Amino acid sequence: MILTTLPATAGVGFKPEHFGDVLADGGFGGFFEVHAENYMGAGGPPHAQLTRLRQDHALSIHGVGLSIGGAGPLDCAHLARLRSLCDRYAPESFSEHLAWSTHDGVFLNDLLPLPYTAETLAQVIAHVDETQSALGRRMLLENPATYVLFAESDIPETEFLAEVARRTGCGLLLDVNNVLVSATNHGTSPERYLDAFPLAQVGEIHLAGHDLAEGDGGAPLLIDAHGAPVADPVWALYARTLDRTGPLPTLIERDNDVPAWPELRAEAGVAQRLIDGAAAGASVSKRVAA
Incomplete structure (x- = not known):
């Protein structure tokens, strides 16, 4: 099984409208992440652009359609397309979500x-094992943003993820915005969640913005919308995490209301400064608080 890691730099999700600006920039030293399902065709402009970016940058491929948590079997044709894509670009990271998105072929x-x-738990472990075997590489599994809790759940999410990682050898993708979204929606502590998270297994961090809505009884409801800059509470949780882990590769996610390249690059620059501080042994949480 191929074991690769992203460099401990700040990356961004690649958007085709930024391609010319990225090439003209030349000074961006971070990685790029793409959604696997956008590159499952055989050729065309998407592959031409990604091939050019891959010459100069590390690459993370992030799946959104594998349905790792689904009750049914994994889609073998989808797995084959993922294998072809990973073989083609040899990414430093492949990741998917602890979630499901298909049912009876829909x-x-x-x-x-x-x-x-x-x-x-047994179902997810089997699916992660199957995915890693089909791809011939280690994958990362991302913690979800959630809006409901199940009465039958009897394993804390952090323990669930830790056990999947222990029994499959997969790594974890820690989405800090998802932590804040879920904790706010369920009235729990994001700090306590992070204290329980198996940080030693984290191979990548995601940061993103969220929308604020109103839930039942007027309680705040956060939506993982990826359409706004990273919020201050997310930066604070991220810095707190880096104080414990040291530098880790970190992605700025922006999928809606995507800003111009200079603005997105500047936000990645904020993450990079915190990563550099963590690498130097500084308390980055104190820097954010100041």
């Missing part, structure tokens, strides 16, 4: 939560 175009039970 793709639901969403990342849906699952109950954390012994049954679903």
Whole structure:
């Protein structure tokens, strides 16, 4: 099994409208992440652009359609397309979500939560094993943003993820915005969640913005929308995490209301300065608080 790692730099999700600006920039030293499903065709402009970017940058491929948490079998044709894509670009990271998105052959175009039970744990472990075997490489599994809790769940999410990693050898992708979204929506502590998270298994961090709505009884409801800059509470949780882990590769996610390249690059620059501080042994959480 191929074991590769991203460099401990700040990356961004690649958007085709930024291609010319990225080439003209020349000074961006971070990595790029792409959604696997956007590159499953055989050729055309998407592959021409990605091939050019790959010459100068590390690459993370992030899947959104594998349905790792689904009750049914994995789609073997989808796995084969993922294998072809990973063989073609040899990314430093491949990741997917602890979620499900298909049922009886229907793709639901969403990342849906699952109950954390012994049954679903065995199911996810089997799917991660199958994915890693099919791809011939280690994958990272991302913690979800959730809006409901299941009465039958009897395993804490952090323990669930830790056990999947222990029994499959996969790594984890820690989405800090997802931590804040879920904790706010369920009235729990994001700090306590991170204290329990198996940080030694984290191979990549995601940072993103969210939308604020109103839930039942007027309680705040956060939506993982990826359409705004990273919020201050997310930066604070991220810095707190780096104080414990040291430098880790970190992605700025922006999938809606995508800004111009200089603005996105500047936000990645904020993450890079915190990564550099962590590498130097500084307390980056104190820097953010100041």
